[in-house]
Amino acid sequence: xxxxxxxxxxxxxxxxxxxxxxxxxxxxxxxxxxxxxxxxxxxxxxxxxxxxxxxxxxxxxxxxxxxxxxxxxxxxxxxxxxxxxxxxxxxxxxxxxxxxxxxxxxxxxxxxxxxxxxxxxxxxxxxxxxxxxxxxxxxxxxxxxxxxxxxxxxxxxxxxxxxxxxxxxxxxxxxxxxxxxxxxxxxxxxxxxxxxxxxxxxxxxxxxxxxxxxxxxxxxxxxxxxxxxxxxxxxxxxxxxxxxxxxxxxxxxxxxxxxxxxxxxxxxxxxxxxxxxxxxxxxxxxxxxxxxxxxxxxxxxxxxxxxxxxxxxxxxxxxxxxxxx
Ligand code: MF3
Ligand code: CO
Ligand code: CO
Numbered sequence: 244x245x246x247x248x249x250x251x252x253x254x255x256x257x258x259x260x261x262x263x264x265x266x267x268x269x270x271x272x273x274x275x276x277x278x279x280x281x282x283x284x285x286x287x288x289x290x291x292x293x294x295x296x297x298x299x300x301x302x303x304x305x306x307x308x309x310x311x312x313x314x315x316x317x318x319x320x321x322x323x324x325x326x327x328x329x330x331x332x333x334x335x336x337x338x339x340x341x342x343x344x345x346x347x348x349x350x351x352x353x354x355x356x357x358x359x360x361x362x363x364x365x366x367x368x369x370x371x372x373x374x375x376x377x378x379x380x381x382x383x384x385x386x387x388x389x390x391x392x393x394x395x396x397x398x399x400x401x402x403x404x405x406x407x408x409x410x411x412x413x414x415x416x417x418x419x420x421x422x423x424x425x426x427x428x429x430x431x432x433x434x435x436x437x438x439x440x441x442x443x444x445x446x447x448x449x450x451x452x453x454x455x456x457x458x459x460x461x462x463x464x465x466x467x468x469x470x471x472x473x474x475x476x477x478x479x480x481x482x483x484x485x486x487x488x489x490x491x492x493x494x495x496x497x498x499x500x501x502x503x504x505x506x507x508x509x510x511x512x513x514x515x516x517x518x519x520x521x522x523x524x525x526x527x528x529x530x531x532x533x534x535x536x537x538x539x540x541x542x543x544x545x546x547x548x549x550x551x552x553x554x555x556x557x558x559x560x561x562x563x564x565x566x567x568x
Contacts, residue, residue, distance in 0.1 A: 280388030324553030325410030348387035394420035508540030
């Protein structure tokens with residue numbers, strides 16, 4: 244593809260790329276958007292690492308598991324959660340202008356194995372990489388490739404480890420070099436949205452209180468809540484049947500019970516857009532209007548009095564105002 248010119252053609256003039264098609268039928272609206280890069284071959288995991296059942300085939304069986312977990316499973320999930328948290332923290336440290344998302348994938352892949360775990364995304368429904376890297380208008384499930392991060396980008400890293408037979412799933416958004424105040428606000432408010440959702444979690448409460456809390460806070464800032472991707476039950480399966488909507492739906496009335504484990508992972512857009520489009524790779528989801536978007540995620544368990552965040556580490560349980568740090 245040729246360089247994007249400084250002055251763009253009129254809608255009905257030939258496209259700047261040389262395709263011979265009208266500009267409006269070709270590159271109009273794609274300038275400044277993320278383009279798919281080259282994806283390197285799939286990496287392997289040593290046979291000594293305990294792998295989930297889909298690792299070899301890409302086919303995901305549904306293992307039988309209840310919504311309410313035993314204390315023994317919760318203890319294993321706490322260990323997987325702590326490992327996921329550490330990997331996300333370390334991966335966040337290497338985000339800088341000039342690094343490729345493929346290099347971040349190598350880092351996450353190798354660190355996950357070093358910690359004795361399997362990178363859950365790898366070959367999950369044939370997903371080709373060990374982490375999701377979602378840049379700018381990419382909402383989620385961005386595939387690491389040879390695109391170099393640029394100063395001013397924002398990126399979400401979504402890390403999941405399979406350790407001792409259970410998954411721990413957490414993600415966070417990071418600025419690359421110097422980012423705008425608008426992007427800083429988007430990232431800050433998105434993290435706040437996640438925490439407001441977490442603080443709504445208590446036994447006996449309907450699950451749609453989570454979405455209500457998130458949507459209320461996003462709207463206060465005129466931001467949008469992506470609808471198509473939701474939080475999920477988690478445990479021995481990467482995704483179980485619990486559905487955690489990040490917006491308010493009166494029909495979503497399942498009652499939270501002690502021992503339930505799930506994620507909260509709101510995707511918030513700067514423009515207020517909630518619709519998404521898919522790239523041809525069938526993984527990468529982008530905002531319909533090209534607006535930037537951020538995401539944060541934790542895995543948690545409902546306790547007798549509230550919630551315990553398994554991917555947040557000690558002292559971070561239901562903080563009243565984590566964003567005031
Ligand atoms: N970690 C993502 C989530 O929060 C799921 C990624 S699935 C993958 O649910 F296949 F894209 F890795
Ligand atoms: Co995730
Ligand atoms: Co998740």
